[in-house]
Amino acid sequence: MAAPQSPIGSRRRLGAELRRLRLKTGLTLDDVAEMMTCSTSKISRLETGKGVPKVPDVRELMRIYGVASDTEHDMLLRLVTDGRQHGWWEPLTEGVAPERYVLAAPGRYAALENDAIAVRSFDITVVHGLLQIPEYSRAVLTAVLPHHPPAEIERLVMLRSKRQEALRRVEPAPLDLVALFDEAVLQRPIGGREVMVAQLGHLLAVAALPNVTIRVLPFSAGILRAHAGHFVLVEIPRELGSDVVYVEGHAGDSYLDAESDVDLYEDVLADALRCAQSVDESSDSIGRYLAKHATRS
Numbered sequence: 001m002a003a004p005q006s007p008i009g010s011r012r013r014l015g016a017e018l019r020r021l022r023l024k025t026g027l028t029l030d031d032v033a034e035m036m037t038c039s040t041s042k043i044s045r046l047e048t049g050k051g052v053p054k055v056p057d058v059r060e061l062m063r064i065y066g067v068a069s070d071t072e073h074d075m076l077l078r079l080v081t082d083g084r085q086h087g088w089w090e091p092l093t094e095g096v097a098p099e100r101y102v103l104a105a106p107g108r109y110a111a112l113e114n115d116a117i118a119v120r121s122f123d124i125t126v127v128h129g130l131l132q133i134p135e136y137s138r139a140v141l142t143a144v145l146p147h148h149p150p151a152e153i154e155r156l157v158m159l160r161s162k163r164q165e166a167l168r169r170v171e172p173a174p175l176d177l178v179a180l181f182d183e184a185v186l187q188r189p190i191g192g193r194e195v196m197v198a199q200l201g202h203l204l205a206v207a208a209l210p211n212v213t214i215r216v217l218p219f220s221a222g223i224l225r226a227h228a229g230h231f232v233l234v235e236i237p238r239e240l241g242s243d244v245v246y247v248e249g250h251a252g253d254s255y256l257d258a259e260s261d262v263d264l265y266e267d268v269l270a271d272a273l274r275c276a277q278s279v280d281e282s283s284d285s286i287g288r289y290l291a292k293h294a295t296r297s
Contacts, residue, residue, distance in 0.1 A: 011049035011053060012048075012049035012241040014049070014053055014058070025065050032064060046058075055077065058080050108253070108255070109253070114163075115236060116166075117175065118176040119233070119235070121179055122217075123179070123180070123182065125184070127181070127185060127199060128177075129163065130163060130175075131212075132199070138157050139192075173211075174209075174211045176235075178213045186286060187289060193296050196293040197294050200289055200293065214279070215282050217272055217277075224271060224275060231268075231269075243257070
C-alpha cells in the first residue's frame with residue numbers, strides 16, 4: 001500500500017529548492033522580499049514549507065533566481081500544484097474544534113507523520129496513537145475531549161486508524177517506529193478490562209513487525225528527564241527538510257525543528273532507552289499486565 005500524497009511534503013520540497021536557488025544567487029531573505037515587494041516572513045514561510053505556495057509568486061521567484069531550465073521550471077510548478085492539494089487527513093479533521101492542550105491542530109501532526117520515515121516516541125500516560133486499537137482510542141479521546149460530540153470523536157478515531165497504515169505499507173518502505181512506554185501505561189486501565197486485554201494483545205502482535213520496536217521503561221528506573229512529558233521525534237527525509245520534535249503541553253502543541261532542540265530530545269530519549277527493558281523483557285512485561293487485566297473483575 002503506497003503512502004497517500006502529502007501536500008506538506010511538496011511544500012517542504014519546494015521550499016528547500018527555493019532556498020537552494022536563493023543561496024546560489026547570493027541573495028538574502030530581505031533582498032528577495034524587497035524585490036518581491038512583500039514581507040520577509042512570506043519568503044521565509046515559503047522556504048520552510050509553512051506557507052501555501054501560489055503560482056505567480058513562484059514564477060516571480062524563478063525569474064529573480066534566473067531559472068532557465070525547462071525541466072527545473074516544470075518541476076517547481078508541479079510542486080506548487082501538489083502543495084496546494086488537500087491531504088487525506090483533512091476530511092477527518094475539518095471542522096473539529098481545537099482543544100488547546102491536546103488538540104491544537106489535529107491535522108498538523110498527521111501531515112508531519114505522513115512524510116516521516118521514522119518515528120520515535122516516549123509516552124507516559126497512554127499507548128502511542130500508532131499502536132492504539134479503535135476501542136482504546138475512543139476511550140482516550142472521549143476522556144480528554146469531553147466537549148466534543150460523538151461524531152467528531154469517531155472521525156478522530158478513524159484518523160488514528162488511518163495513520164497506522166504507514167506501519168504496513170509497501171511503497172515507500174513502512175514507517176519505522178520505536179515506541180518507549182513508561183510502565184504506568186501498561187497498568188493504567190483505559191476503556192475497561194476487555195479493552196485493555198485487547199489493546200495489550202495488539203501491542204504484542206504489532207511488536208512482531210520488523211519495523212516496530214516496543215520498549216518498556218520500568219518503575220525501577222526511577223525518575224528521568226524523559227518524565228518531564230510526552231514527546232515524539234519525527235525523522236523527515238533530507239530532501240523535505242529537517243527532523244522535528246513534537247511536544248504536547250497544557251499551553252498547546254509545539255513543533256521544534258532547530259538542530260539544538262532535536263539533539264536535546266535525541267539525548268533525552270537515548271538516556272531513557274538505556275534504562276528501559278530489552279525488547280524481550282518488554283514483551284514479557286506486556287504479557288504480565290495483559291494477564292493481570294484479564295483476571296480483574
